Amino acid sequence: MSGWNPLAPLPAVERWTPLAKVSAAAGVALLVLLALGPLILNANLLDKLTTLFIYVILALMWNALAGYGGLVSIGQQAFFGLGAYGAIRLADAGVNVYLSLVASALLVGLVAQPVSAFMLRLKAGEFAIGMWVLAELAHLLVNLDKLVQGETGTSLIALTAYQADSRRATIYWLALAAMAVLSGIVFALLRSRTGAAIQAIRDDEEAAAAVGVRVLGTKRIIFILAATGTAMAGALWLATAISFQPKTYFGVQWTAYMIFMVLVGGLGTFEGPLLGAVIFFTIEAWFGGSGVWYLVGLGGTALAFSLLLPRGIWGAVERRLSLRLLPVGYHLKVPLGIPESNMTEGASGQAPSAVAEIPPVER
Template sequence: MSPNATLASNGISIERWTKSSRVALGCMAAVLVLLMFAPAVLGAGAIDRMTALFIYVILAAMWNALAGFGGLVSVGQQVFFGLGAYFTIRLADAGLNPFVSLFAAAIVTGALSIPLSLFMLRLKGGEFAIGMWVIAELAHLLVNLDRLIQGETGTSLISLNVYDGATRRATIYWLALTAMAALLGALFMLMRSRAGAAMQAIRDNEEAATSVGVRVIATKRLLFVLAAFGIAVAGGLWLATATTFQPKTYFSVQWTAYMIFMVLVGGIGKFEGAILGAILFFVIETVFGSAGVWYLIGLGATAVIFSLYLPRGLWGEIERRFDFQLLPVGYRLKLPGPHKIKWEE
């Protein structure tokens, strides 16, 4: 008798989808469809803010994938954000359509992350985190040497000027929405695959994962490149909304700080947590962003409070208290009676 048949005969079942998760997926699909029509009904300011929200979700999801699912904590992910914007400028200057340049630049950045991973993934823990910050600073210095960029003076994505304001705003909005949906979908499917299970095994215990045949470096590289590509997409989209490129802005560690904040508040290692954290960060920025330095102090204090008293983040706490999952990437072992034991693959 197979193990699954034995479990079933004892009233025990293994499930991956719940009723709430199926409803959540359907609701998300419906929301995405409705959001496609937003430029027809919302004003310019609202469209710009919604575009920013989509970019924040991408950033949070990519950092959560790297650190929350892969155990690779980095404080230098701004390198990919900056390179995504930089290569967009470079490709557009070479004559490529600026909107095409956004994604071509992300592909170039993702390709560059492959050789970078050859030595960065040999580092562990704090060495990897600081090493990524060093790489970001080095990339910043190298971009400053490009005469097109004019040092810290920067330049603009001039080729966008051929489009009128309304067309440009709507196009960037749709590109950001599509990129967010595609990256979240790709990440969700990846984490529910064998590779996703391997990534979480590496995060939990790299030596144990190696002992059962997991290809550690290759698996880490897959996640590293995906995160690089996604963050580069976000950098290109942010450039399109701002149109101006200054290296010190795009290569600032502030971007990684925002990613960390969103993931810590929402729930690290939880697919839903990154999305929730991005929405909370967006709301806080919208309401209190004009407070200047006090806004940044408030973000730091909030992150510390969550680290001390809600280390699981908001979604992690909801899941713990109510046994509630919307987008599970693992399995649930369901026991007969009122009690359930769940575990992530």
């Protein structure tokens, strides 16, 4: 590094800001507090929180897929439904019912691997619609299963072997754990080098390939993760509802909810979908009984957000206040003397003589 003034501070990359450390700690503290829920809260509240956790998982997964990966899918209900169906099948085969919930999600993740080979060849709108077709196909195939009896459906009978209270607490903890683990995985993935590559593919696939990003393999990671997480949400939903009617699980409304939460909260921000899930949960609690008008309201709100606040609530907050609670990006701390916002002037001031000299590396 002979070109640099040895006394001048070098630019440094900052990833964990003090604020980020505080908010990560607060997040962990909140999870610990929530883990005490079954000891403190009443049954009704526990059920509601379990629902919220499932919504958070759905929003988190759709945002990872579409907001970071650029893979806009309107067929994620395929994995939601398959997650529930897999749990029914596994429990019927004698697997412990709680274990079958988790195992089903992992199995769906395995199935998503060959599925990705076909689906990821499709681009943009083709992918979105292709996923919907896939969901319909999965729905029809599940209907053929004698155990499911077509649209009559079946239920996760094995759960009824457990007492209502212990069942409620276990499912609550399971949902909380799934939410925590999946959030952690998404956060770690986005902060990893793969996470940066995923976002580059979202912005320009060809340019990403031109700088050495292995496009297909990288997309596959996010696709399979989203499939697994969404399947986990489906299995958990089954555990709270017990009854399984294919139409309810393979309905496109699930993806509509995901899109709503992500668009309102903030597409392509880590914090946004968490916020979006809370908002959706609240709206549903207040207006969920209003039938068709509730759905009209949801659609109208999502539309308004995409037109007026395309980056959602959190995107706007982030931009206004440059507030990043859980940053997944990189901030270069540039020493004084180099203006933060130079456009063109002084650009060559440090090039090329004052440049750190790094010889090409032998590959």
